Amino acid sequence: MLIRAFLGIFSGYFIGSILPAYFLTLFLTGQDIRERGTGHAGTTNVLREVGLIPGMLTAIIDVLKGIAALLFARSILGLPETIAFVSGFAAVLGHVFPFYLHFRGGRGAATTTGLLLYFLFRLIPDYELFPLLSDLGFLLALIGSVILIAREENMLAIVIIPAFSFIMLFRFFTEIESFYILTCNIYIFVISTLNIRKYNLLKLENENFRLWRVLIRPFAFSFPALSFFIPVERLILLIGVTLALFAFLDISRLLLPGAQKVLNGLFPQMYKRSEKERISSITGFLLGVFIAFLLFDQKTAVAVVSFSIFGDMSAKIAGKLFGRRKIFGKTLEGSLAFLTATFVLSYVLSLYAFVPFWLSLTGGVVATIVELLPLHIDDNVSVPLLSGLVMYLFS
Numbered sequence: 001m002l003i004r005a006f007l008g009i010f011s012g013y014f015i016g017s018i019l020p021a022y023f024l025t026l027f028l029t030g031q032d033i034r035e036r037g038t039g040h041a042g043t044t045n046v047l048r049e050v051g052l053i054p055g056m057l058t059a060i061i062d063v064l065k066g067i068a069a070l071l072f073a074r075s076i077l078g079l080p081e082t083i084a085f086v087s088g089f090a091a092v093l094g095h096v097f098p099f100y101l102h103f104r105g106g107r108g109a110a111t112t113t114g115l116l117l118y119f120l121f122r123l124i125p126d127y128e129l130f131p132l133l134s135d136l137g138f139l140l141a142l143i144g145s146v147i148l149i150a151r152e153e154n155m156l157a158i159v160i161i162p163a164f165s166f167i168m169l170f171r172f173f174t175e176i177e178s179f180y181i182l183t184c185n186i187y188i189f190v191i192s193t194l195n196i197r198k199y200n201l202l203k204l205e206n207e208n209f210r211l212w213r214v215l216i217r218p219f220a221f222s223f224p225a226l227s228f229f230i231p232v233e234r235l236i237l238l239i240g241v242t243l244a245l246f247a248f249l250d251i252s253r254l255l256l257p258g259a260q261k262v263l264n265g266l267f268p269q270m271y272k273r274s275e276k277e278r279i280s281s282i283t284g285f286l287l288g289v290f291i292a293f294l295l296f297d298q299k300t301a302v303a304v305v306s307f308s309i310f311g312d313m314s315a316k317i318a319g320k321l322f323g324r325r326k327i328f329g330k331t332l333e334g335s336l337a338f339l340t341a342t343f344v345l346s347y348v349l350s351l352y353a354f355v356p357f358w359l360s361l362t363g364g365v366v367a368t369i370v371e372l373l374p375l376h377i378d379d380n381v382s383v384p385l386l387s388g389l390v391m392y393l394f395s
Helices: 002-016 020-029 043-049 052-076 081-096 109-126 129-149 153-172 176-199 211-215 217-226 232-255 257-266 281-295 298-322 332-351 357-372 379-394
Strands: none
Touching: 002 052, 002 081, 020 043, 020 052, 043 052, 052 081, 052 109, 081 109, 081 176, 109 153, 109 176, 129 153, 129 332, 153 176, 153 332, 217 232, 217 281, 217 298, 232 281, 281 298, 281 379, 298 332, 298 357, 298 379, 332 357, 357 379
């Protein structure tokens, strides 16, 4: 058994190390594909540097390598499913680290995608028709939205892979295939994240865009999360106390110059320059959360506060990275990202039968419009208030 397992894993590595990108490019152009374009021996680089047909051949072979390694280990060597999967993943490592090219190959995304598709097709017979169509429609809409916003394949993977992984685990949590799919997804996600470094996200920070303030937004979801564990009256009291604390700090720094200097010294990046003479967005956000849970039922409040948290975060990042067209002083791409975030949240809430999809998405559309329009009211307050009001009226 041990010898067969070793043979299966080694054969997987050997199969994966056969790089069509390298050999086809060498045969057609006499050049090393790793010295052209992105420097990777993979499908995308061949498509861009050599041509469509070589790129398609590369894609087909790379996708099939992992499947071939897995089937050889399982069907020919008779190895258990788990070890067969390891053999398939060894093909990915062979693609990335080919022994005869000084361990410098491609990224392994296509080979991993082949394994992903293999296990996905094994799960399809267990899919009921309506959930299958629903999930496909959701993913296709999400793909279309990301393409419109980013027009970049690595950003597509960073958004779609988590959504796809969530759906697989939600639908097939007890099936071993879902965890194989999750492993493949994690690998593709990591590769795409490494590639996205060319955007240099950390260097986008300036006086009006502080990344830590954007990324800390999801932690504010602790307030909606607490609504599932404590009575709403206590939650409102907790939010109110937190709001009062930040409002006190704001009032102090606005009225007392000495307090402004002390706070800037203790928390040098908490307040933006534009907030020097007005209430901070942190206080505005807490006020919006307080109003949402005070006026609406728990389900509506959770939905609209989630819109404010994740929609605003998505809009700021997408607008800064990909904003091209201005509208009302903001970017169309940022607003589309806001709407996409509410679309994803609405679908997730509907999967758990928390809020009907149509109702939540209606609130999401209203939240997007409110965030876009120049209403001269803090978005942190107007978004949950108006979107929650519309959901209340239609429920």
